[in-house]
Amino acid sequence: MSKIAVILGAESDSDIADQVTGVLDRGGYDYDLQVISAHRNPEKLDDYIRESDALVFIAIAGLSAALPGVVAARTGKPVIGVPVSKKLGGLDALLSIAQMPPGVPVACVGIDNGRNAAHLAIRMLSMRDNP
Numbered sequence: 001m002s003k004i005a006v007i008l009g010a011e012s013d014s015d016i017a018d019q020v021t022g023v024l025d026r027g028g029y030d031y032d033l034q035v036i037s038a039h040r041n042p043e044k045l046d047d048y049i050r051e052s053d054a055l056v057f058i059a060i061a062g063l064s065a066a067l068p069g070v071v072a073a074r075t076g077k078p079v080i081g082v083p084v085s086k087k088l089g090g091l092d093a094l095l096s097i098a099q100m101p102p103g104v105p106v107a108c109v110g111i112d113n114g115r116n117a118a119h120l121a122i123r124m125l126s127m128r129d130n131p
Contacts, residue, residue: 001030001053002030002031002032002052002053002054003029003030003031003054003055003056003125004024004029004030004031004032004054004055004056004057004058004118004121004125005031005032005034005048005052005054005056005057005058006020006021006024006031006032006033006034006058006060007034007035007036007045007048007057007058007059007060007067007071008033008034008035008036008060008061009035009036009037009038009059009060009061009062009065009066009067010035010037010062011035012062012086013060013061013062013084016060016082016084016112016114017033017060017114018114019113019114019115019118020058020060020082020114020115020117020118021033021118022115022118023114023115023118023119023122024118024121024122027118027122029118029121029122029125031054032052032054034048036048036067037067038061038066038067038070038071039064039066042070045067045070045071045074046074049071049074049075050074054077055077055078055124055125055128056077056078056079056080056121056124056125057071057072057075057077057078057079057080058079058080058082058114058117058118058121059071059079059080059081059082059106060081060082060084060114060117061081061082061083061084061093061097062083062084062085062086062087062090062092062093063086063087063092063093064092064093064096065081065083065084065092065093065094065096065097066096067081068080068081068082068097068100068106068108069081069096069097069100069104069106072100072104072105072106073104078107078121078124079105079106079107080106080107080108080109080117080120080121081097081098081106081107081108081109081117082097082109082112082113082114082117083096083097083108083109083110083111083112084111084112085111085112089111090111090112091111093111094108094110094111107120
């Protein structure tokens with residue numbers, strides 16, 4: 001069972017995913033890494049979220065950065081959004097992730113800060129494992 005699911009909106013976000021997986025690898029955490037676009041593959045994303053046994057989702061996305069919100073709308077599990085600096089210095093993605101509607105919470109780390117997303121996921125899991 002992978003406790004952490006890492007989802008990239010596009011292959012071009014792989015440098016940020018490498019930050020996430022580097023932290024998780026060093027800590028010995030099991031994870032599942034997928035590239036699934038919320039816009040281009042919505043059915044595949046829905047299936048993945050529904051079938052995943054992950055306890056925390058990390059969603060990496062730039063531009064409109066819809067991925068974290070779409071994931072959060074389909075699960076009651078924690079979702080961490082990582083905004084990517086594709087345009088406007090990443091401010092478009094940051095605001096898209098941080099400004100979720102009521103009832104669709106997404107934790108948001110800094111622009112291009114995959115490391116902090118991994119550290120936050122680890123802290124979330126430690127609360128569950130060590131109450």
